[in-house]
Each structure stands twice: as C-alpha cells, then as structure tokens.
Amino acid sequence: QQQVKQSPQSLIVQKGGIPIINCAYENTAFDYFPWYQQFPGKGPALLIAIRPDVSEKKEGRFTISFNKSAKQFSLHIMDSQPGDSATYFCAPSLDTDKLIFGTGTRLQVFP
Amino acid sequence: EAEVAQSPRYKITEKSQAVAFWCDPISGHATLYWYRQILGQGPELLVQFQDESVVDDSQLPKDRFSAERLKGVDSTLKIQPAELGDSAMYLCASSLRGGYGYTFGSGTRLTVV
Numbered sequence: 001q002q003q004v005k006q007s008p009q010s011l012i013v014q015k016g017g018i019p020i021i022n023c024a025y026e027n028t029a030f031d032y033f034p035w036y037q038q039f040p041g042k043g044p045a046l047l048i049a050i051r052p053d054v055s056e057k058k059e060g061r062f063t064i065s066f067n068k069s070a071k072q073f074s075l076h077i078m079d080s081q082p083g084d085s086a087t088y089f090c091a092p093s094l095d096t097d098k099l100i101f102g103t104g105t106r107l108q109v110f111p
Numbered sequence: 112e113a114e115v116a117q118s119p120r121y122k123i124t125e126k127s128q129a130v131a132f133w134c135d136p137i138s139g140h141a142t143l144y145w146y147r148q149i150l151g152q153g154p155e156l157l158v159q160f161q162d163e164s165v166v167d168d169s170q171l172p173k174d175r176f177s178a179e180r181l182k183g184v185d186s187t188l189k190i191q192p193a194e195l196g197d198s199a200m201y202l203c204a205s206s207l208r209g210g211y212g213y214t215f216g217s218g219t220r221l222t223v224v
Binding site for chain 1: 115142151152153154155156159167202204206209210211213214215216217218220
C-alpha cells in the first residue's frame, strides 16, 4: 500500500459541489487505474477506470483525470449528491488483476 | 445481478481459536481473491487463485492462515490460531481471466476478543 498515496483522507462538501480525490503512485508499470466506491458494511464496487493511453474519461457524473508524467490520477464527482457519501479508493494495478488499494477517502455530502 | 456470496457476515471469536470463512464466486469466474481490510484502511490482497491453483500467496501469513479452493469453485480461508490483530473485514472477490468483471462480496467482519 506504500506504493499508492491517496488524498485527502476525508472530504465534506455540500450537495452540488465537486469533490476531487487524488491518487499518486510509484510503480510506472501500472497499466490500469480504477476508482472503487465502498459503502459501510459492503465490499468495494468499481466506479470508473482508465487505461494510460487516455488522459480523461467521463461516465455520468464521474470523471477520471490521468497525468502519466506526474504519476497521478484523480476522481471528480460532478453535482455531488448525499447518496455519493461513501469511502473512495484508488486501486492501480498490473494487468487489471492485482489491485493495490490506496488508504481511502471518506466523502460526506450534505444536503 | 450475479453476486459473490460470503458467509458468515459477522464472526466473533476468542484469541487462539480457529475460524473459517467461506466464499462462493460468481459462476464462471476462474480467478478468486481473498483480501483483508483493516478498519480505516484499503483492502490488501492475501491470496489469489486461478481455478484451484494458488498463483499469489506472498502476503498470506502462512504460519496461521490457510486457503483452499479444492474444486476451483468455492473457497475457504482459515485462521488458526486467531490473534487480536486479525480483527478486520475479510473480503472475497472473483473475476474472469484477465481480471474482467472483478466483483467483491460484502465480506466477513471478524472480531477477535
């Protein structure tokens, strides 16, 4: 897990805000960059993922921005909703297989 | 929607006792993973199976942990003897070959007292 550093540790935003979560990694061999969402008492669920050949990917209200030279990628949540309140993990990996999870960011969205 | 089934959902055990967790992956998923998630941290891979074979157990504390997937379908993770530091969420995940369809179960919350 020391290979992956996630920030911030926690985040509080109002409904409609745009929380941004960042992930920095060390291993330049990683070739798959996903974000997972975890609700209390549940396992992580894949939210969105990107490959290193593109710099940005958008799915609904969720966007990944990828900066290969800086070895960083981030998650942006547009028009955040109270239902987005959860813990978010980046989990870069080799070959989609061995996920290396970050330390997590707890997001709270208030109405 | 297909799910990874895990049982039990919660387990409380005394230190030095044996404990076992069970996982039934999504049908057709050849790869099965066991992760440990300590409260406030991200999951860490303990063991990975491809069909019935272990392909990575480098992070499994083999003096007390064991895992098996005898027929290449469901799997059991065992801890003997349990220690206080083993208190965590144990998550099972499965995927098709190459990691496609990677899906986690809801986990087993273990408390060692």
